Amino acid sequence: MNSVAFAVIAIFTLVFAVAAATNPRLMHAALSFAVMFVGIAAFFFLLGAEFVGLVQIFVYVGAVAVLIVFTILLTRRDAEERHGFKWGGVVVAIGVFVGLVWAILKTNSLPTLPYLVKAVTVKEIGTTLMTQDVWPLMCVGVLLTAALIGALVLVMEDEP
Amino acid sequence: MIATLQIFLIISAALFSIGLLAALSRRHAIFILIGIEMMLAAANLNFIAFWQFSPVRAPQPVGVMFVIFTIAIAAAEAAVGLAMVIAVYRHFRTTNVDQLTRLKG
Incomplete structure (x- = not known):
C-alpha cells in the first residue's frame, strides 16, 4: 500500500x-x-x-x-x-488510549501478514445478505422501521 | 512505514478515545451523540481491519456484513437520539445536559 x-x-x-x-x-x-x-x-x-x-x-x-x-x-x-x-473526560480518554495501545503492542498473537487487498464484490455481499444473513437483514429492517416511527412520535407536536 | 494490523488498531483506538473525550467532556447533548457515533466508527474500522488481515479467508465477507449492520443500527440510533434532543429542547428550552436535573435525587 x-x-x-x-x-x-x-x-x-x-x-x-x-x-x-x-x-x-x-x-x-x-x-x-x-x-x-x-x-x-x-x-x-x-x-x-x-x-x-x-x-x-x-x-x-x-x-x-x-x-x-x-x-x-x-x-x-x-x-x-x-x-x-x-476536563475529567480528557483524563479518562487519555487513560483509555494508553491502555488500549499498551494492550495492542503487548499482544503477540496478532496476525502479521503483509498487506494484501482481497477485494470483495457487491455480488458477493448481495448473495450473502440474501442467503446466510437474511434473518439479520429482516431484523434490521424491523428495527429501522421501529426507529423511524419512534423518532416521528418523539418529535410530534401535541394536537391543540 | 508498512501498514500492519497494529497501526490500524492504534488509529482505531485513537478515534475511540477522541469519541470518548467528546462524549464525556462536552455538555451539549448533540455532541455526546457525535462522540458515540465516533466510537462506533472506530469499531467499524476494527471490524474491517481484522477481516482484511485475517489469515483464514472465509467464503462469505463476514467483516463487511458486520459493518453494514452496524452502520444501519448506528443510523437508527442517531435518528432516535436527535429526535430526543429536539423533544427535550421543546420541553426544557435547553440542550445542556448539566441543566437537565429533573430526575436527580
Whole structure:
C-alpha cells in the first residue's frame, strides 16, 4: 500500500476528529464530524471494502450530518450560549488510549501478514445478505422501521 | 512505514478515545451523540481491519456484513437520539445536559 496516502488519511481523519470533539462552535464541529467520516471511508477504500466506504459516505455525510446540522439549527437559541467542558473526560480518554495501545503492542498473537487487498464484490455481499444473513437483514429492517416511527412520535407536536 | 494490523488498531483506538473525550467532556447533548457515533466508527474500522488481515479467508465477507449492520443500527440510533434532543429542547428550552436535573435525587 502507498504509505504516504495512508499517513495522509490517518492524519486527516484524526485532525478532524479532534476538531469535532473540541471545537466550541457547534456548527464548525458538526461539519468537522462530516469531514472525518470521509477520512474513515478512505480507510475502508484502502482496506478493500469499497461498498462499505460508499455506504459510510451516503449514510454519514449524506444523512446523519444533515440531521445533526438541522438539529443544531432547530435548537439555535441554545446553541449560542456557552456550554461547559469537563476536563475529567480528557483524563479518562487519555487513560483509555494508553491502555488500549499498551494492550495492542503487548499482544503477540496478532496476525502479521503483509498487506494484501482481497477485494470483495457487491455480488458477493448481495448473495450473502440474501442467503446466510437474511434473518439479520429482516431484523434490521424491523428495527429501522421501529426507529423511524419512534423518532416521528418523539418529535410530534401535541394536537391543540 | 508498512501498514500492519497494529497501526490500524492504534488509529482505531485513537478515534475511540477522541469519541470518548467528546462524549464525556462536552455538555451539549448533540455532541455526546457525535462522540458515540465516533466510537462506533472506530469499531467499524476494527471490524474491517481484522477481516482484511485475517489469515483464514472465509467464503462469505463476514467483516463487511458486520459493518453494514452496524452502520444501519448506528443510523437508527442517531435518528432516535436527535429526535430526543429536539423533544427535550421543546420541553426544557435547553440542550445542556448539566441543566437537565429533573430526575436527580
